Amino acid sequence: MATKIPAAQNRLFKNVYVCKNCGQKMKTTSLKVIARTVKCRRCSKHNFRPIKSKKK
């Protein structure tokens, strides 16, 4: 069983978002995602989800 280290968790998952369209990972802030100022590098879409959340 892997130990969850908070510092590592933050580094890996904090402010990382995934494009809903193509799955490209982007490092950005939640504010930018909500304000839609961030654009996907690959497909230029504005739809992002937090990397931790599961697909539904």
Ligand SMILES: [Zn+2]
């Ligand atoms: Zn994309």
